[in-house]
Every structure is written in structure tokens, then in C-alpha cells.
Amino acid sequence: MWLNALLLALRSIRRNLLRSILTILGIVIGVGAVITMVTLGNGATLSVQQQISSLGTNLLMIRLGQRQGPGGGGGGGGGIQPFKESDVTAIQSEIGGIAAAAPEARAAVTVVGNGRNWATNVTGSTNDWFTIGNWKLASGRMFEPDEQLAGSAVCIIGETVRREIYGGAVGTLIPGAQLRIRQFSCNVVGVLVSKGQGGMGNDQDDIVVVPFHTLQRRVTGTRTVNTILVSMEPGSERTRIKASLRQLLRERRKLTDSDDDNFNVLDTQQIADALSGTTKVLTTLLGAVAAVSLLVGGIGIMNIMLVSVTERTREIGLRLAIGALGSEVLLQFLIEAVALSALGGVIGIAIATVASYALAHVMGVPYVFDSTINLLSLLFSAAIGVIFGYFPARRAAHMDPIEALRHE
Amino acid sequence: MSAVLIRLSAVTKSYGSGQARLMALQGIDLEVAAGEFLAIMGPSGSGKSTAMNILGCLDTPGSGQYLFKGAHVESLSRDQRARLRRRFLGFVFQGFNLLPRTSAQENVELPLLYRGDSATVRRAGAARALQSVGLAGWEQHTPGELSGGQQQRVAIARAIVTAPAVVLADEPTGNLDTQRSHEIMALLVALNRDHGITVLMVTHEPDMAAYARRQVHFVDGRIARDEANAHPATAPAAPTETV
Numbered sequence: 001m002w003l004n005a006l007l008l009a010l011r012s013i014r015r016n017l018l019r020s021i022l023t024i025l026g027i028v029i030g031v032g033a034v035i036t037m038v039t040l041g042n043g044a045t046l047s048v049q050q051q052i053s054s055l056g057t058n059l060l061m062i063r064l065g066q067r068q069g070p071g072g073g074g075g076g077g078g079g080i081q082p083f084k085e086s087d088v089t090a091i092q093s094e095i096g097g098i099a100a101a102a103p104e105a106r107a108a109v110t111v112v113g114n115g116r117n118w119a120t121n122v123t124g125s126t127n128d129w130f131t132i133g134n135w136k137l138a139s140g141r142m143f144e145p146d147e148q149l150a151g152s153a154v155c156i157i158g159e160t161v162r163r164e165i166y167g168g169a170v171g172t173l174i175p176g177a178q179l180r181i182r183q184f185s186c187n188v189v190g191v192l193v194s195k196g197q198g199g200m201g202n203d204q205d206d207i208v209v210v211p212f213h214t215l216q217r218r219v220t221g222t223r224t225v226n227t228i229l230v231s232m233e234p235g236s237e238r239t240r241i242k243a244s245l246r247q248l249l250r251e252r253r254k255l256t257d258s259d260d261d262n263f264n265v266l267d268t269q270q271i272a273d274a275l276s277g278t279t280k281v282l283t284t285l286l287g288a289v290a291a292v293s294l295l296v297g298g299i300g301i302m303n304i305m306l307v308s309v310t311e312r313t314r315e316i317g318l319r320l321a322i323g324a325l326g327s328e329v330l331l332q333f334l335i336e337a338v339a340l341s342a343l344g345g346v347i348g349i350a351i352a353t354v355a356s357y358a359l360a361h362v363m364g365v366p367y368v369f370d371s372t373i374n375l376l377s378l379l380f381s382a383a384i385g386v387i388f389g390y391f392p393a394r395r396a397a398h399m400d401p402i403e404a405l406r407h408e
Numbered sequence: 409m410s411a412v413l414i415r416l417s418a419v420t421k422s423y424g425s426g427q428a429r430l431m432a433l434q435g436i437d438l439e440v441a442a443g444e445f446l447a448i449m450g451p452s453g454s455g456k457s458t459a460m461n462i463l464g465c466l467d468t469p470g471s472g473q474y475l476f477k478g479a480h481v482e483s484l485s486r487d488q489r490a491r492l493r494r495r496f497l498g499f500v501f502q503g504f505n506l507l508p509r510t511s512a513q514e515n516v517e518l519p520l521l522y523r524g525d526s527a528t529v530r531r532a533g534a535a536r537a538l539q540s541v542g543l544a545g546w547e548q549h550t551p552g553e554l555s556g557g558q559q560q561r562v563a564i565a566r567a568i569v570t571a572p573a574v575v576l577a578d579e580p581t582g583n584l585d586t587q588r589s590h591e592i593m594a595l596l597v598a599l600n601r602d603h604g605i606t607v608l609m610v611t612h613e614p615d616m617a618a619y620a621r622r623q624v625h626f627v628d629g630r631i632a633r634d635e636a637n638a639h640p641a642t643a644p645a646a647p648t649e650t651v
Contacts, residue, residue, distance in 0.1 A: 004521050015509045318505045321466060322519045322566070323494020325487050401466050405501065 002335075005328060009336035013343075016308070023304040024344030026297025027384065031348025031377045032355065033290035038373045039356035041283025043365035045276045050366075051197060052272040058099070058232040059132060060242065061266040062249070080262045082224035085212075087252055091228065095244045097236035102128040103225040105215055111208055113165045113179040113188075120161055122181055122208045124215025125229075130156075130192075132231040138171030140190030143211050151213030153186035155179055158207035159194035170194070179208065184218045186210065238267060287373075294380065297344065302388035305337050309396045316396050317404025330397035337389020338382050345381030349374050413573060413606055414440040414463065419472035421458050432458040434629040435472070442573065445600045445607045445640070447617035450626030457578070459626065460610050464497060464576045465489040477573070494522055498567030498605075502579035504559045506551040512538060512562045513547040519570045537565035541595055557588035564595060568605065575599065577609040581616050593619045597642065615641075 013020045064080050083103065091101045105124045110117055123129070127142045140156065147154050157179065159170065166174055177188040195204040216223055232241055242265050249263055309316070319329055353369075360367040421433040433455045440446055450456045461467040462474060465481055466489075474481040477496065481489065493499075498519075506515045516534040525533065538544060541561040551559050560580060567575050577596065581589035597619050600607045611617050618641040625633040 004524065008521065011510070011514065015507070314503075314505060315507055318501075318507075319518070319522075320490065321464070321493065321499050322522065323490050323497075324522045325490050327487075328522060402461050405505065 002331070005331040005335045006339070008332045009339050012332070012336055013339060019304065019308070020340055020343075023301055024297075024340050024347065026300035027294065027341050027344030027381050028297075028348040028351065030290065030294030030297040031345045031381055032352040033293055034287055034377055035349060035352035035370075035373055036356045036359065037286040037290045038283055039352065039368060039370055040359055040363065040365065041279060041286060042368045042370055043356075043360045043363075045279040045283065046368055047365045048275045048279055049272055052268055052275065058234060058236070058238075059268040060230040060232065060238075060245065061268070062228040062230065062245065062263055063266065064226055064263055081253065082226060083228055083249075083263070085223075085225060087225065087249065088228055090248060090252060091230060091245065094248055095241060097233050097241050099231045099233045100128040100131050101228060101230045102126045102132055103212055104129060104227040104229055105212070105220060105225060106227075107215065107219050109181050109208075109219065111161065111165070111179050111181050113177065114167075116165050118161055118164045120206050120208055122155075122210060122215060122219060124210050124212045124219070126212055129209070129229060132229045135195070136193040138191045138193045139173040140188070142190065148211045148213065151211055151217045153184055153214065153218070154189045154211065155181070155186045155214075156190035156192060156209045157188055158192050158205035158209075160203055160205040161208055162191050181208065181210070182219060186214075238269070242267065294377075294384065297381075298341070298384035298388045301337055301341055301385065302392060305333065305389055305392035306395070309333065309392045312396075313399065313404045313407040316399050317401045317407065320399065320401035321405060326397040329399075330393045333393030333396050334386065334389050337393065338385035341385030341389075342378065342382040345378040348381070349378065411442055412439050413442040413444075413477060414438070415473070415475040416459075416462070416469075417473045417475075419459075419462060419469040419474060421455075421462065421467070421470045431629055433462075433470075436629075436631060438624065438631065438634075440606065440608065442606055443600070443604050444622055445597065445620045446609065447620035447623045448608065448610045448626065449612060449614075449617050449623060450632075451612070454626035455629040456610050456626040458629075460576060460578055460608070463608055464499065465493050494519060494570065496573040498570065498572040498575040500560070500563050500567050500575060500577040500580045502582035504551070504556075504563045504583070506559055506562055506566075508552070509550055511548045511550055512543065512554070512565075515551070515562055516565045516569050519566060523570060533569050534565070537569040538562070540568070540599075541565045555588075556584050557591060560584060560588070560592050561595065564592070564599070568599060568603070571603075572605065574606040574608060577607065579610055579612070581611065581613065586615075589613075589616060593641075597640070 062083070064082060085103055088101050088103045092098060102125045107122050108119070109122045110119045111122070126148055130142065137156070138159070142156070143154060146152070157165075162171075165179065166177060168174070171191055171193065173188065173191045178185050179188050192205070192207070197203060210219075230245070232238060245265055246261065250261065253262065255261070316329060320326070357367050416436050416438040419433055419436045420431065423430045423432055436459060448456045448459065458467070462469055465476065465484075469482050472482070476492065479492070481492070484492065507518070513531070513534050516537050517530040520530040520533050535544070535547065538547060541564050543558060543561050543565065546554065546558065551562070554562065564580075575596070580596070581592050584592060593616055596607050596609065599605050607620075609616070609620060617623050618637065621637050621640050623633070623635055623637055624631055
């Protein structure tokens with residue numbers, strides 16, 4: 001009986017091909033929109049996660065300033081006593097589960113080299129900074145220990161700075177290249193592998209790194225440490241490490257029990273969670289808006305099915321007269337509606353796959369095939385067929401064959 | 409004559425209520441034996457269509473009894489009557505009622521589909537039925553590609569594909585010219601004669617009724633005359649005199 005009803009429904013769809021296509025257009029667009037939105041949203045989420053993990057996994061950032069929520073950037077902290085270099089050493093030696101710790105200080109500068117200017121940021125830190133931040137050398141070398149101690153005039157540059165100042169092939173280092181940072185000139189000893197856009201849309205490769213002492217003595221002229229970067233060993237307990245860090249720093253900064261922390265510990269994992277949480281909410285929202293068009297598509301199916309039932313009154317009368325049961329007619333029309341909407345779902349999925357693949361490429365986010373949303377959309381469109389097809393089908397099944405046959 | 413196939417006893421049917429109440433049938437008694445060819449005649453409003461609907465188990469009597477093969481049709485449910493129709497009855501309509509844009513083959517297969525036959529059985533059955541109405545080779549043509557006479561032949565093929573006990577034909581020649589009408593009548597006569605199918609035909613054309621071996625005249629919801637036709641017409645094409 002089911003197989004027969006399916007056969008009858010398919011034959012009927014084939015008979016009214018143009019109308020069938022118009023009927024499913026709403027579903028096609030609805031399913032297409034939902035899947036495209038969700039796929040692109042997933043791609044954006046993944047892209048954000050990738051960018052954040054490129055910051056460094058298991059990374060903690062300790063900054064000056066009052067405690068703020070995750071993602072809040074309390075850099076400056078005017079009047080608050082800065083960190084000292086000895087804090088970094090203490091963290092490394094006194095807390096277990098720490099892979100590396102590095103001080104960090106930054107200054108905005110215009111660098112000059114090869115006859116070109118470039119406004120960028122200069123970062124002062126140690127070799128550990130590269131490990132913590134997942135930086136790799138494209139060419140050249142790291143800082144030598146004596147360069148770090150002495151604050152020598154050496155620097156390692158990011159891909160963007162290399163491109164803007166020296167040009168040439170990606171990652172190549174011109175031997176003996178010089179770069180002038182404010183009043184001093186330094187040897188470019190290394191070029192970093194590009195990390196691309198950061199989680200906040202910033203260019204991570206627009207960077208010049210010098211030894212920490214070089215920055216202190218030759219650029220900022222202070223001995224302050226504004227930020228300490230800490231990377232944890234894989235699989236270590238972040239909560240315990242964060243608690244120990246806080247305890248250690250409170251002691252070293254001589255805070256009494258009544259004092260609030262005047263520093264805060266940011267966890268990249270938290271930032272990643274917050275950001276991907278945001279994109280997920282946006283994805284859901286866009287998907288929900290698109291789902292409304294699915295509903296509209298369903299109403300379109302009901303409309304056409306009602307017209308179809310009226311138009312095919314004589315046909316229904318005939319079917320009933322030659323012995324079709326009411327339930328068989330109901331099933332035929334119901335299956336017709338479900339087949340139509342499921343077909344619309346399949347076409348919608350095909351279109352969405354092409355569209356989201358192309359759009360992901362244009363938007364520069366990875367294409368992530370989400371089988372759940374595809375399956376869900378297909379089931380949902382079939383369900384729409386059942387819901388919106390039932391009323392017209394019932395109407396057909398309850399017709400009086402005599403009246404129906406007489407219908408003009 | 410063989411056993412009684414159909415027996416109507418004191419069947420009435422009315423439509424509407426109160427002042428507008430219309431007695432379409434005012435007590436009909438009719439017996440039809442298997443293998444008969446019966447023409448039901450009468451002016452419009454005489455109740456012949458109502459009687460046909462009841463005989464075709466599409467409608468139930470208001471009162472009275474309808475025995476079909478010994479079953480009380482008046483007490484059957486809607487689905488039971490549908491099952492009875494699919495098993496024992498075939499319908500031919502004035503307006504052919506073929507599914508548009510559908511091949512003759514698929515149109516003829518339709519009753520077999522509802523009976524649950526397999527694709528092979530359906531195809532063979534449809535081919536056989538189309539052959540017996542002289543339309544072998546026309547299986548893949550849609551109604552739009554067939555003449556009126558051919559369409560009615562397809563409809564007849566659809567009615568007989570289930571090998572029914574009774575074929576009910578409601579003005580089967582009403583939409584056809586004289587030539588085609590006589591061809592269709594010859595076909596119905598042949599089905600009745602060669603396959604032993606009982607034919608009940610409503611018509612208001614005496615020429616067509618002349619093919620039947622029995623004529624029942626309805627007037628005002630009653631049977632006015634019920635007479636045998638000793639010399640049913642046989643020759644197609646030529647008009648025949650009424651008895």
C-alpha cells in the first residue's frame with residue numbers, strides 16, 4: 001500500500017512537473033538558506049578558533065590592572081606597580097606545570113629600512129616568547145643568550161614587515177639587512193613564519209621582535225614589564241596553575257587580604273570560548289531567520305496542494321469510484337506532499353553546498369560540511385510536507401465520489 | 409438465466425429535507441441476473457442516475473435493501489463498499505475520466521494498483537485489456553493524443569482490467585458521434601457476450617439502448633416499464649430501430 005501510494009504520488013508529480021517545481025521553490029530556498037547560514041557560521045567559528053589557537057595553546061596572559069572579564073583588555077594600569085623581570089623567573093621556578101614564561105613589553109614605532117618606512121609595533125621579549133606564541137622561524141635564527149642579556153641591536157621581523165620593507169619572496173632574509181627602530185639600527189637576524197589574521201582581525205605578522213633588554217634600554221627607556229606570557233605544559237590543570245600564579249603574584253606584590261588583585265590572568269581558552277560562543281549565537285540566529293523561510297515554503301506547499309486537490313477533484317472522484325479507499329487517497333496526497341518537500345530539501349542541500357562552498361571561499365572562512373544540519377534540514381522539510389500536506393490530503397480523502405465525479 | 413446478481417427491494421432515496429425534500433427514488437424493485445445487458449432509460453430527473461449510483465455502490469439507499477452477490481450493500485461501510493467496487497465493479501463514464509498526461513497503459517493499470525498487483529501483473533493485465541478493446545499498440549499514448557472514441561475504449565479497458573462481474577456505464581456514448589457510439593456499443597456487447605460481464609448502462613438514446621437485451625424505463629423515481637428486447641441490435645454503424 002505504501003509502495004503503491006509512493007508510485008502514484010511520483011507519477012502525479014511527474015504529470016505536473018512545472019507546478020511541482022514551483023511548489024518546492026520555497027522549500028529549496030528555505031533549506032538552502034538555513035544550511036548556507038549554518039555552514040558559513042560554523043566556518044567562521046572554526047576560523048576564530050584557529051586564529052586563537054595560533055596565539056598559542058595553553059596560554060595565560062598576565063596583565064596589569066583590575067580584574068576584568070575574559071577578553072577585556074586592561075593593559076595600561078596607570079599607577080599600578082608594574083611586574084618585574086624577577087616575577088617571570090619566580091613563576092618559572094616556583095610553579096609546576098609551566099612550560100615557559102616570558103615578559104612582554106610593546107611600543108608603537110615607525111621602522112625604516114631599505115629606504116622605506118613602516119609603522120608597526122615592536123615587542124621586547126625573550127626566546128621563550130616565540131615558543132609560547134607558537135612562532136616559527138621562516139629563516140635566520142633566534143636571539144643568542146648574550147644578545148638577550150646585553151640588549152644587543154638585533155631583531156626578528158614578521159612577514160608583513162619583511163614584505164613592506166624588503167619585498168622579495170616570502171620568508172626570505174637578506175643577509176646583513178638593517179632595520180632602524182627610532183634612534184638605533186639593528187641587524188635583522190630572522191624572519192617569522194606568517195600566522196595571518198588574529199582573532200580580533202588584527203595582522204599578527206605586523207611585528208618586530210627585539211630582546212627584552214634592547215626594548216627597555218633603547219626604545220621605552222623603562223624597566224617595567226606590563227605583560228607576562230605563560231604557557232602551560234599540555235594536560236596540566238589550568239585552574240590549579242592559575243590559582244598558584246595568582247597566589248604567587250599577590251605575595252610578590254605584597255597585597256594584603258583586603259586588597260583586590262591589581263593584575264589579571266587571561267586564559268586564551270576563555271577568550272576562544274567567548275568568541276566562538278558569540279559566533280555560535282550568531283549562527284543560530286541566522287539559521288533561525290532562515291528557518292522562517294522554510295515555514296513560508298511549507299505554507300506554499302499547503303497552498304499548492306489545496307489548489308491541486310480542488311483541480312483534481314474529478315481525478316479523486318475517479319480513484320474513489322474504481323475502489324481506492326479514503327486512506328489510500330489520503331496517503332497518496334500526503335506522500336505527494338512529503339516527496340515534493342523532501343525533493344525540495346535535497347535540491348536545497350545541493351544548492352547550499354555549492355553556495356556555502358563558494359561563499360566560504362569569498363569570505364575567507366573554512367568550508368565545514370555539517371552533516372547534522374543537512375540531515376536535520378532534510379527531515380524538517382519532509383516533516384513540513386507531512387504537516388502542511390495533511391490538511392489537503394484529508395480533504396481529498398473525504399470527498400464524495402459522486403460529487404467529485406460531477407465536478408467541472 | 410443464471411443466478412441473481414443484484415436485487416433491489418423497495419429502495420428509496422431522497423435529497424434535501426423539509427419543503428425542499430426531493431424523492432429521487434420512490435421504491436424501486438429490480439433484479440438483475442449475471443450476464444444480463446441492461447439499459448436504464450428515462451428523462452432527466454427520473455432517478456436513473458441515482459439508481460445507477462446505488463447500483464454502483466457509490467451511494468447507499470435511503471431505505472430498502474440492496475443485495476449484491478448476497479451482500480447487504482446498504483449496511484456496508486464506506487471502505488467496505490470501496491473494496492466491493494474494486495473487486496466486482498467496473499465504471500465507464502460519459503466524460504471518460506482518464507487521468508490527463510498519463511499513458512493509456514498507466515490509466516488502465518490504475519485499478520490494479522489499488523488492488524495491490526505487482527508491476528508485471530499490472531503491465532500484462534493492462535496490455536490484455538487494451539488489446540480486447542482494440543487498442544493494442546496504443547499503450548504509450550496519453551489521452552490528449554487519442555480521439556474521443558479511443559479515449560472511451562481506454563476507459564472501458566480500465567473498467568474491465570480487473571475482470572469485474574458488472575460494468576456500469578453511465579451515458580458511455582454521450583460525448584461521441586454516432587459512428588463512434590456504435591463502435592463503443594459493439595464493444596460493450598462483445599464484452600457482455602464473450603466475457604459474460606453483466607453490463608448496466610444508463611442512456612437516453614434509444615439507438616444505444618437497442619443493443620441491450622433488457623430495457624428498464626424510469627419515470628419520476630419509479631420503474632415505469634421493464635421489458636426484454638428480443639432482438640438486440642448487433643450491427644455497428646447502421647442505426648437500428650427500437651422495439
